[in-house]
Amino acid sequence: MRLTKRQSYEIVEGDMTPMIDMAFQLIAFFMVLINFSEVEQDQRVNLPSSELAKPPDAAYEEPLTIQMTADETILFGGQELDLDGLRNAMLVESQLTKSYSDRRLADVTVVIRADLKARAGRVQEVIKIAQEFGYETFALRGRQSDTSTLGVP
Amino acid sequence: MKIRHTDRRDRIELQMTPMIDIVFQLLVFFIMTFKIVLPEGDFNIRMPLPASDAPAAPSELPPLKLEMLADDQGKLRELRLGNLKFDGEGRFLALHQHIRGLVEDEGGPGTGVEQEVEINADYGLQYDFVMRAITALTGYIDPNGVPHQLIEKVRLSPPAEAP
Numbered sequence: 366m367r368l369t370k371r372q373s374y375e376i377v378e379g380d381m382t383p384m385i386d387m388a389f390q391l392i393a394f395f396m397v398l399i400n401f402s403e404v405e406q407d408q409r410v411n412l413p414s415s416e417l418a419k420p421p422d423a424a425y426e427e428p429l430t431i432q433m434t435a436d437e438t439i440l441f442g443g444q445e446l447d448l449d450g451l452r453n454a455m456l457v458e459s460q461l462t463k464s465y466s467d468r469r470l471a472d473v474t475v476v477i478r479a480d481l482k483a484r485a486g487r488v489q490e491v492i493k494i495a496q497e498f499g500y501e502t503f504a505l506r507g508r509q510s511d512t513s514t515l516g517v518p
Numbered sequence: 519m520k521i522r523h524t525d526r527r528d529r530i531e532l533q534m535t536p537m538i539d540i541v542f543q544l545l546v547f548f549i550m551t552f553k554i555v556l557p558e559g560d561f562n563i564r565m566p567l568p569a570s571d572a573p574a575a576p577s578e579l580p581p582l583k584l585e586m587l588a589d590d591q592g593k594l595r596e597l598r599l600g601n602l603k604f605d606g607e608g609r610f611l612a613l614h615q616h617i618r619g620l621v622e623d624e625g626g627p628g629t630g631v632e633q634e635v636e637i638n639a640d641y642g643l644q645y646d647f648v649m650r651a652i653t654a655l656t657g658y659i660d661p662n663g664v665p666h667q668l669i670e671k672v673r674l675s676p677p678a679e680a681p
Contacts, residue, residue, distance in 0.1 A: 486641025
C-alpha cells in the first residue's frame with residue numbers, strides 16, 4: 366500500500382484593508398492633535414478654576430513661568446527650588462534678559478501657576494521676588510471652567 | 519473565426535510589509551509624543567514694585583480694600599470689602615453683585631476700569647480663594663457668553679510675614 370502524503374499548504378492571506386484603514390485613521394488623529402509647543406505644565410500643579418480665565422489672544426512675547434505645587438515647592442526652569450533658590454535663579458534670569466539689547470524686563474510676562482491648595486502668602490512672596498528684579502507684568506493662571514465658581518462656598 | 523480574448527494582465531502584488539512597518543512606526547511616534555494640554559487661561563495684572571520715594575499717583579478714586587481672613591486650615595473665615603462684610607455660602611456671589619452695582623451705577627458698564635481694588639489676604643489662606651475673589655471682582659460672563667469687564671486694576675498687597 367502506498368501512502369501518498371499530499372501536502373497542500375496554502376498561503377492564507379488575510380484582508381489587510383481594515384487594519385490599514387484603522388492605522389491611518391489613528392495616525393491622522395494623533396497628527397492633528399500633536400502639540401509641539403513647549404508649554405510648561407506640570408501635572409503636580411492643580412490650578413484653581415475660574416470661568417473668566419481665558420487663554421490670551423496672542424502668545425506672550427516673553428513668558429516666564431513659575432509654578433508652585435500644593436506642598437509649595439517652586440518649579441522654575443526645570444528645577445525644584447525654594448524661595449532662596451528662586452531668588453538666585455531669577456537673578457540669573459533677569460541679568461540674562463537685560464543683556465539682550467532688544468528686550469526689556471517690562472516686556473516679560475511672569476506666568477504664575479500655583480496650586481489651589483498653596484498658601485496665598487507664599488504665592489505673593491514669589492510675586493514679590495519677581496517684582497524685586499524689576500518684572501511688572503504678571504499673569505495668574507487658572508483652569509478654564511464652564512460653570513461659575515462664585516456660588517461655591 | 520473565433521477571437522480569443524486572452525487577458526494577460528498580471529496581477530501586481532503589492533508589497534505591504536514595508537508600508538505597514540512605517541505606518542506603525544509613525545503611529546508609535548505620535549502616540550509617544552502625545553500629551554494632553556488642558557485649557558488654561560490667565561488673569562493679567564500689572565503690578566510694578568511701588569517706588570519708595572515717589573509720591574503716590576494722584577487717583578480720583580481711592581482703592582477699595584478687600585480683606586480676606588483665613589482660619590487655621592487655610593479656609594476663608596471672613597471676607598470684607600471696606601466695612602462691608604460678606605457671609606455665608608454665596609459670599610463671593612454677593613461680593614460680585616455688590617461690585618457690579620458699584621461699577622454699573624456709575625454711568626453704564628465699562629466705567630469701572632478706573633476703580634482699583636487691593637486684595638489683602640492672610641498668609642495662610644488657600645490660593646483658590648484669592649482666585650475666586652479676583653474672578654468676582656474682574657468681570658462676569660453674561661448668559662449669552664459675552665464677557666464683561668468690571669474692575670481691571672486688581673493688585674495684591676505685599677505679603678505679611680510668614681507665621
